[in-house]
Amino acid sequence: MEQLQETSAEEPALSATTVFASLAELRDAPGYSPKEIATRLIDSLGADAAAPLLGVSVQLLGRWALGQDAPDAGGRLQLADLDALVGHLHCAFTPAQAMHWMCSPNVQLGSRPIDVYRTQGSAPVIGAIRAHGRGTFG
Template identity: 45%
Template sequence: MTDELKIDTVIIHFEGKSIPAVVRDGAVLLPKSLASPAPRVRSYRILGLTGSPRDLRIRSVKPSASYSTAAVAKRVIDVLGNNTVAALLGVNQDRPGRWASSKAEPTEENRMQLADLDAFTGHLLATFTPEQAVLWLEGHDPHLGARPLDVYRLEGAAPVIQAMKAHEQGAFA
């Protein structure tokens, strides 16, 4: 075969779930849920492709300045504001600004919380206008049974992101 098949996304079937994954430069970028710490993935069945799933390999994962702690902190502060970020992460108000300016490094737990908050803000901005986002975050969401901000503080990003996806798809509880 002389022509290389180029794909932007694939579907990985794992533990009875279909999970979308991105293919970039011939490498599948696994979602975090499959990548850490020791995935139990034995094989991938990629829809629409012929050949063995074993032919598909991840070449490397490269660090990127756009995902540095400072860059992530700056992004979430730009979207939500320093005080809101501090409140959502449960840290002193000076912490996010110090992380954004590289004057301090967050703990491992805070780095994971920042990554979740970054994903959360990305979904928020993809789903709502800024004005709608404020109303939705502070209002009662039927999918969550509470205010999304309160659920985020108690349970983290995952259930709130799921509620955003449900809202986007027009699902109502």
């Protein structure tokens, strides 16, 4: 079978067929609707912090969380992106540490992580969180 990536002795082989079959079920996965992600972000960050990071009003974010309104495709991607970042922060830091880390200059990123997130999205910030967890910064 086609391999998606090289695997080490610790990682089981994963075929593209298996991944694509699993992805077919993704849309119905519990916990990942816009309503559930919006609620999770409000619970984690508060609406006043989450809304500006998503580029929406507090009121619109509240309507998403209540299921009274649904984000467009771009809004869904923003929700998923911020949700991924918050998940990594929860895994790597306490809430106080996460706030300090996100708002402090970061050598690897060349700026504060919060500013990098606002301009480039979560990918470089998540990379820096992973590097921090490994004790590497390059």
